Amino acid sequence: MSGGPSPAPWLDLRPSQLQRHPADGWVLPDPMPLGAWTSRSLAGVIRAMLPIGAAGAPVDAATQAEVDLAVRVTLRCMQPPLARGLMLLFVLLDLAPMWAAVWRPRLGGLRRLCATDGPGAEARSQRDAELLEALSHCGWGALRDAVTAARAAILTAYYDLPQVQRAIGHDPLPHLRDRIALRQRLLQGGVGGPADHLSPSATEVAAWGRR
Amino acid sequence: MGPPLSLGRGVGDEPHRHASASGATGGSASAAAGSPARRLPAADQLRAGPDHRDGDVHHCDVVVIGTGAGGAAAGATLAEAGLDVIFVEEGAWHPTSSFSPWLSETLPRLYRDAGTTLLYGRSTFLAAEGRCVGGSTVINGGMCWRPPASVLAEWAARIGPDFGEAGLDPLFARAERDLSARPQDPWSVGGDNRLMAQGAERLGWRHDRNHRNHDHCVGANTCILGCVTGAKQSTLVSYMPRAMAAGARALTELRVDGLCIEGGRCVGVRGAAVDRRTLQSSARVEVRARAVVVACGAIQSALLLLRHGVGRPSGQLGRNFVTHPNAKVLAVYPDPVRAWQGVSQWGQVREFHEQGIVLAENMGPPGIIAAAVPRLGRAAWAAMQQYDHMILSGVLVEDTSSGRVRRGPFGLSWPSYSITDRDLAQFLTAMRRLCELHFEMGAERMYLSISGVDEIRHPDQLRQLTPDRIRISQMELFTPHLMGTVRLGADPRTSVVDAAGALWDLPGCYVADASLFPTPIGVNPQITITALALRVADRLAETLRLATGRAPRSSPVARSSSVPA
Known part of the structure; x- marks a missing residue:
């Protein structure tokens, strides 16, 4: 070198x-403003998709905020109807433990993904990730595509962060x-x-x- | 902050106006970098977003909408012919020195819709389009393949001998010379490319070295993020500097939303500046010209023309939309491959090209790879620990059907395209072949871009990749190649523009981009787009010269007028 x-x-x-x-x-476009409910939903889906509890994985609040920022900037850049669709998707996925409990009782429950308080939060995060992964392999194409879209938006932003790249040995x-x-x-x-x-x-x- | 990068030989010396003249949105790029300005063109050659004023009216000989493979080549040709040219570009002018390896910054800067453009169909999938000065040439892989002889023979039969292999040869040669199309130097080739080539050799498959448009490519592998070394000869560093040196002007961050049509003739364009923070339309601007060249890509060109109801004689406007969809195979090897180092696509496996299949590697940064791994949470983290061991490779399948570009509900653009059952069989065959190659070279496992198919760890699992087990809706496809929609032809009953690129039913309006393609071409389209654009520009320059005797040339300042709102 x-x-x-x-x-x-x-x-x-x-x-x-x-x-x-x-x-x-050049200036970065403003992040898309979200209502309180949608904002919490996005935070919940981000948390469910990040490697909470994995050794060495940066998942602190600041990192989650950086992912949140990148997703909101992407929402700003999207065609507005599609952006609104993705926001709705985040809300639906946030509620996935409730509606998916019908066919995945072990992974479901009467809570939102964004409900991270209380004991067992880390274990819940792991179950939430498993739940979303199960949805991404389900037989309903639209739901599969929806989870794939959310995964792409969030994981692309997460693994683009320098601290995350360093943690996987990449610089x-x-x-x-x-x-x-x-x-x-x-x-x-x-x-x-x-x-x-x-x-x-x-x-x-x-x-x-x-x- | 140290001095900015200077790459010499004029490369990287492209103009980079950076901010509002008022300074409201940023300071001088050079000042920010703490160094004196480099060789820049006169400031009044480039007007960026915040500089546009409501009611601005510009006058010129030719206004070119778009600065990609077609628009920049056409504009440079016209400017060098002595014509007064204005480029209108929706994206901004981002110099080579501004490119970085970070997707979170690059996607909003350089890609339309930050890379979320969708093609709707039985398998809805993503399409990548550049939205910056240089267009998709800034974010493509830089492959320079001429169409196969069989394709050009069909074009010659449909349109005339000028569009056959011999007829287009001088234009291809010119484009290749302009863009410095050549093979790679050995030091730019990374482990993934060597592995693909050796795998093909072991299997007895043909592997051809790509000609790429580059000047001393050194294998930084940031093609899709904007080449950080300036080696890739995108139009940002090739045709655009030539055009500016010949006196062209550029209005950037200006979104064209209509043509000016008077007395049945196209006499200009109108549009609105794009606010950098909200991306909403702001100042209204008009450009009046003797001729308009539409070169904003297969989707946007069609949408613009559809607003005006042109293309009626044939009803073909927006149709014949072809995309060369591709699917991915992510292979994980036991040893580090470091596929992120080295040029993207040194070569391609072309053993199956006659069947419409091409195989190649196409590694991306971790953010892209993470999206290709069908895992979440800790499982995704565990998989990404092996990023250095991964090779992202792809199969490109030649279209056997076509889609259509329309305006959709709620203001959406609505490009629709579906692969056929035959395409599905082709994809599955191609993905099996690609997996065979990776297994041959020792890969431990593979992830396929097929929803519902888990990782492949043994060649026996490839037997599940059959059309009776996989549905089209499971295919997670992608394309950077968008073509057709404003078909060129010899007959107004079956095409939208004539052999000179002029709309059959709108005098003064020309097209010079991938939307011209009469048929799919089965290879990376850049050099073909450029060749056709050069042809359109040559003829247009001749037409305008004949009309006036000699194209006038005045100073950039005198040619614009600003009309208060």
Whole structure:
């Protein structure tokens, strides 16, 4: 990897800091305002989909707030009728323990996903995740698609967070800095060498098959 | 904050007007980065969202709506021919130096609907469209494949020899030269691509190296996030700088909502500035021109023209919508592959191309992979611990049917498209093949984009992938290729525009984007879009030159007038 100062310092900025981008002054659209009920529903669905209780998983309130922000910005950018549909979906999923108890009694109950108070909250979160996962495999296509849409919106935002990426052992920035520096070198007449090749090498890859 | 990145050779020197002239929404980009301005075009060449004033009227020879593969190529050609060109773009001008690896920032910045555009049908699925200067070329993989000879032979038969292989060859060659289409350098190739190539070799399958539009691509693998190195020759860093250097102007963050039609002729466009915080329409703006080039993609071009009831002779406007849908296979290997490093799609498995199937890797950042893993909560977390071991790969299937673009209820755009039973069988065959390749190379398990199908851990499980067990509604598809809807042809009874790209029933209005395609092409469409756009622009430039003797050229400042509301 190339040393020296970063050629693109803004790469270090977290998404939530990019309210106004230093390179072009672009502003992040305002998050979609939600009513109190819908807002709680969204928080409940987020919580049910995040890895609450998993070792090393960042799931603190600040992280959940960052996911909430990203989802609301997405809602703002969507076609308005679709955004309203997704908001309704969050409300329905928040109530899933009630209506899904009919066919998944073990996972259901008279509560909302957002009800996180009291003892056993962590265990409930795990059951809620199982419930939503069961819905995503159910026979009713519309319901399946609905859970898939919510999963995509929430998990895309969650696993995009730098602290979450670090926790799964991923940091794209050194690679990007190295590649930016390499291209600058090439444009200035340099030549790429073996050290510039991305690993694993062709020889390693060839050895993988038919183990 | 250190100095901004300078990539030399003009790349990355694209103009980046950043904020309101009043400074209400941000300061100078260069100032923010703590360094002097780089080589930028005159500020009055680029007018961004907050700069638009209600009642602004601009005048030019040609207004081009859209700055993607078609619009930017057409606009640059027209500007270099001496015509006064204004681009109107709904998205903003985001320079290379602003691109980052974060989806939460990139999707709202660069993608239409933040990447949530839906195609409705038996399996409703997502379509990706760029909404920024450079359009979808900023977020695509940069593949440059000419259509197969069989496709061009059909075009020649339908329209004329100019649209056959020989007729279009000079245009393809020009587009490839302009966009620097070439194979990859070895240092840009990552483990996933090598693995796919070696898997194909072991199975005796043909694997072809892609030509991609790049200048010293080094395998950053941020193609879909905006290339952070500026190597991918999107129109943001290729045609747009050329157009601006030739005197073109750009009105960005301006959403066109109608054509100006007077005396049966198209004489301009009207639209509204897009408020950056609410995305609502604000200042009304009009651009008057001798000709209008519509190049906002297969969905938006059709929707714009549908507002005006054109395309009536054939009734084909909005129809013949084709999408090259693709499905994903996420493979998990026992060793780290680090597929997120290295160019996206060094090559493609083309053994089954005659059957309309192409296989390729297409790795994405963790946010995209998490959406592809059918798990939630702790189970998803456990799966994502192996991100470094994963390869996202895909199958692209050539359309055998077509859909339609219409206006839907509640102001929705309503692009409808359904795969057929035959397509389903093709998808399942292709996904089985792709899984075979991954098993051949030692993958431990795979997740398929088929709802209700759990992970695949053994080749025997592939037997369940048959059309009698999988329904179309279970397929979780995706497409970045949107084509058709404003079909080009030689007969007004079966097409919407003529061979010059002019609407049959609206003089002064031309089309120069993927919506022109008479048929699906079975390959990545960028270079074909550009070739057709160059053809449209060449002829339009000639027409306008003949009409006036010589296109006038005046200073950018003198050509705009601002009319108080």
